[in-house]
Amino acid sequence: MSAEPTPPNDTYSYLGPAGTFTEAALAQVPEAAGKHWRSVNNVGEALDDVVAGRSTAAMIAIENSIEGGVSATQDALATIPDLRIVGEYLVRVNFVLVARPGTTLADVKVVNAHPVAYAQTHLWLDRNLPSHGHIPATSNVAAAASLLDPSTISGAGMADAAVAPPGIVGHYDLDVLATDIGDNSNAVTRFVLVSRTVAVPERTGSDKTSIIAELPDDTAGRLLEMLEQFATRGVNLSLIESRPIGDELGRYRFVIDLDGHIRDERVAEALLGLKRFSPNVIFLGSYPRADKLSIEVTNRYADDSFLEARQWLDGLIG
Secondary structure: OOOOOOOHHHEEEEEOOOOOHHHHHHOOOHHHOOOEEEEEOOHHHHHHHHHHOOOOEEEEEEEEOOOEEOHHHHHHHHHOOOEEEEEEEEEEOOOEEEEOOOOOHHHOOEEEEOHHHHHOOHHHHHHHOOOOEEEEOOOHHHHHHHHHOHHHHOOOOOOOEEEEOOOHHHOOOOEEEEOOOOOOOOOEEEEEEEEEOOOOOOOOOOEEEEEEEEOOOOOOOHHHHHHHHHHOOOOOEEEEEEEEOOOOOOOEEEEEEEEOOOOOHHHHHHHHHHHHHOOOEEEEEEEEOOOOOOOOOOHHHOHHHHHHHHHHHHHHHO
């Protein structure tokens, strides 16, 4: 008798296999505890699970404190409709260098590593393995797992070691050659939990709103006009990155995170102004901040100030 398929509302997708930083982020989601976690190979597959209804949500990396925004995630959120960010989670990132049992650091000539992990460890690698070569991997765990693949162990040019997450030896029979090889001990990756379009949650006082917007044309000053929609209403931007739209050279969309909730008067006013200005605005969600920091604004940008100004105008019209 075949096993019954796991219901979509009991399934969460994440970039696998087991042991990745993405899995560590998903472990922070209370609603995912005890549910089925579906390991996928890339961001596109994770979001396709959500759109197709195979999963209730997907955990994906969106920003790193060292490398900036994750372009694959930003582009996917810009082009796949009906998605909503429902939460963000932070994972401190560090790495170990692992190898097959019996390998020493002096034996390492080629290192397997995910490109982002390699970028965050290349100073250590250059200093300790100055002549090493690099083979890109699809994930940090896949880099480690490849060392034990029988088809590659004896292959010419295959890796002797891999950059992997701490704790990898709990999943694979590997030796740790070095720990804490990250070039920045404060490195953090920000993950977001993405679901289908849902009702916007209530404000917490410690919220973030994510949007994507395009400029109407490339006339001088257009970017300034867009930024003024936020500045004149006291809305702080915690992230702004440009990504090519792809239809022609010189056309870009902007991925923006702003402090506050769509139900905050200042945020709502800014988004209304942006909608009048931009030919395409994508609302990705308002959700609690991972750091729980309260958003402080001056009195003139508080909700009461906007409401009083509107009442004053209504009085003039009345």
